[in-house]
Amino acid sequence: MRTLHAIGACGAVAALSLTSGAFAQADSIDHAKADAEFAKFRAEMEASNPAELNEMKGEGLWNAKRGPKNASLAETCDLGLGIGKVEGAYVASPRYYPDADKVMDMERRIVWCMVEKQGFKFEDIARKPFQGPNDANAPEITDLVTFVAGQSRNMKFAVPMKEPKVKEAWAIGKEIASFRAGPFDFSCNTCHGTDGKRIRMQNLPNLARPEGAIRGVLGWPGYRMTGGVMLTSQWRMNDCFRQQRFPEPKYVSDTITYLLTYMTGTANGQLYKGPGIKR
Amino acid sequence: MPKNLVVVSAAIVSLFATPFALADTAAARAKALEAVKRDFNPRGQASLDRLAEDMVQLICNRTANNPSPENTKRLEAKQLALVKYPADGKLMGDWKKGETLAQSGRGFTWTDGAGGAVGGSCYNCHQIGPNEQAFGTVGPSLLGYGKLRGNSPEIQRYTYAKIYNAKAFSACSDMPRFGHVGALKPEQIVDLVALLLDPASPVNK
Amino acid sequence: MADPMKIRAQIKGDVCDIRVLMSHPMETGQRKDADGKTIPAHFIQTLTVALNGKTVVSGQTAAAVSRNPVFGFKVRGAKPGDKVTVSWTDNRGAKRSDETTVA
The missing domain is CATH 1.10.287 (Helix Hairpins)
Known part of the structure; x- marks a missing residue:
């Protein structure tokens, strides 16, 4: 970050600060200090997270009449709290949707609405569901998820764990987290099943505990400064499996919903701060 | 009856x-x-057969990584029997090459080219050389590994086999079976053995 | 057309804190796409901030600024209700101007 001072007209003094996505990798050996430095930077950036641009676009998409059925999501889509109601919906998902007879995480539910209510083709959405490093814009679904997530800012996670199907999804997710396969015998829990471990410099949350699970779901969807891309928890799960050396999980599949139910359900009761910002 | x-x-x-x-x-x-x-869908080199559990994965998955003592012994013995040693019998290679290999965490993902180099990923989980501070803590520290154990033929053989197939000594170890799955060739594993055991390696300084 | 900016202007003590989020790819012209072709440069070149129509900041930016850049300014002499207008132009001639009122 650099600051340049400029004297404006009418005697006003203006200080201009530019934030660049490219910043030097910490070469310090003091992990705690490096973390503290980044926490400071993050606090500064949270006040002006570029994710807000995706929220704005998502809000426009939510309200617009679109798709072959020329319907708006605001008028047709029930995220679980009633048609068109977005406030608090993100922190109350994943949840069971009787109309689809499925437990769904938020991204999956919005995709479901786009297909069922607006008439979009699932294959068109699923073809490229994540923003790539060379893509100037995030996919529409990412903007929509970011908008909906922003409408749960500073609310507590409240996944309806008493609902039997949600409870079952949580239990299945817990089992998937411990499933070892692939050439390296990795499961989610190989890295995320014990306390206080690190891969290289990266601290690993233990997803089995509320304080670890919250670190797995907090900050998603998140704006990644490296490359300037907006990514959702669907992407995060996808990339975990990549690093696990697994094949690629299908977009908005049960497996991902189960894992997100396991993590979010375990994080229940803790504060969600809204779309996040990442390195 | x-x-x-x-x-x-x-x-x-x-x-x-x-x-x-x-x-x-x-x-x-x-x-x-x-x-x-x-x-799951296959992508790149990550084909669907990666989801099929082999005997080790199956037993570890069904027992929360805690098989009966009897099954543990049986599994470990079977895995140990599968270890292949280098043809020339030399188990200590070049520690400098070992260090480079230990640094690399590449390979085997669907974004890595099929048949491309696979790293040892050692620093991801272990402290090893004193000059690399960005080390993981999933596995134990290996700093001073050879200083502590010496480099007798038995230690060399054990260290080689442990890297080749960690499950030969701990049936449900978190550590991959680098030699067994073909991630690392025997001539690469001997370089890692040298990194850990060679008195000249910074690990033992 | 370029996407809207998000502008926030708040009085904090005796200065007005203006924060601007811009939606822009900010391509340096030095990156290559998946096929190895160079991605052409595309970045914001000029930037102005006006308070009630009077320019208080005028600056030039280059390709070294990140995608979706964030700018922060501190302006003295602004009052609640004042109009803040932020404008930019990029190297391809695209323009965007958005405004907000000081809170």
């Missing part, structure tokens, strides 16, 4: 004695396996 009967009745008793939570876990596990079989 009476002996078998006893076994069967014991099994029935344990079935009824199973708390509901455990039965739920078994049902959830079955559904988890079904979901995993259904929900």
Whole structure:
């Protein structure tokens, strides 16, 4: 970050600060200090997270009449709290949707609405569901998820764990987290099943505990400064499996919903701060 | 025959004695396996056969990584028997090459080219050389590994086999079986052995 | 057309804190796409901030600024209700101007 001072007209003094996505990798050996430095930077950036641009676009998409059925999501889509109601919906998902007879995480539910209510083709959405490093814009679904997530800012996670199907999804997710396969015998829990471990410099949350699970779901969807891309928890799960050396999980599949139910359900009761910002 | 009967009745008793939570876990596990079989696509080199559990994975998955002592012994012996040693019998290679290999965490993902180099990924989980501070802590520190153990032929053989197939010594170890799955060739593993055991290696300074 | 900016202007003590989020790819012209072709440069070149129509900041930016850049300014002499207008132009001639009122 650099600051340049400029004297404006009418005697006003203006200080201009530019934030660049490219910043030097910490070469310090003091992990705690490096973390503290980044926490400071993050606090500064949270006040002006570029994710807000995706929220704005998502809000426009939510309200617009679109798709072959020329319907708006605001008028047709029930995220679980009633048609068109977005406030608090993100922190109350994943949840069971009787109309689809499925437990769904938020991204999956919005995709479901786009297909069922607006008439979009699932294959068109699923073809490229994540923003790539060379893509100037995030996919529409990412903007929509970011908008909906922003409408749960500073609310507590409240996944309806008493609902039997949600409870079952949580239990299945817990089992998937411990499933070892692939050439390296990795499961989610190989890295995320014990306390206080690190891969290289990266601290690993233990997803089995509320304080670890919250670190797995907090900050998603998140704006990644490296490359300037907006990514959702669907992407995060996808990339975990990549690093696990697994094949690629299908977009908005049960497996991902189960894992997100396991993590979010375990994080229940803790504060969600809204779309996040990442390195 | 009476002996078998006893076994069967014991099994029935344990079935009824199973708390509901455990039965739920078994049902959830079955559904988890079904979901995993259904929900993946092959991509790049990451084909669907990667989801098929081999014997080690199967037993570790079904026992929460804690098989019976008997099964543990059996598994470890089988894995140890599969270790292939270098043709020339030399187990200590070049520690400098080993360090480079230990640094690399590449390979085997769907974004890595098929047949491309696979790293040892050692620093991801272990402290090793004193000059690399960005080390993981999933595995134990290996700093001073050779200083502590010496480099007798037995230690060399054990260290080689441990890297080749960690499950030969700890049936459900978190550590990959680098040689067994073809991630690392024997001539690469000997370089890692040297990194850990060579008195000239910074690990032992 | 370029996407809207998000502008926030708040009085904090005796200065007005203006924060601007811009939606822009900010391509340096030095990156290559998946096929190895160079991605052409595309970045914001000029930037102005006006308070009630009077320019208080006028600056030039270059390709070294990140995608979706964030700018922060501190302006003295602004009052609640004042109009803040932020404008930019990029190297391809695209323009965007958005405004907000000081809170």
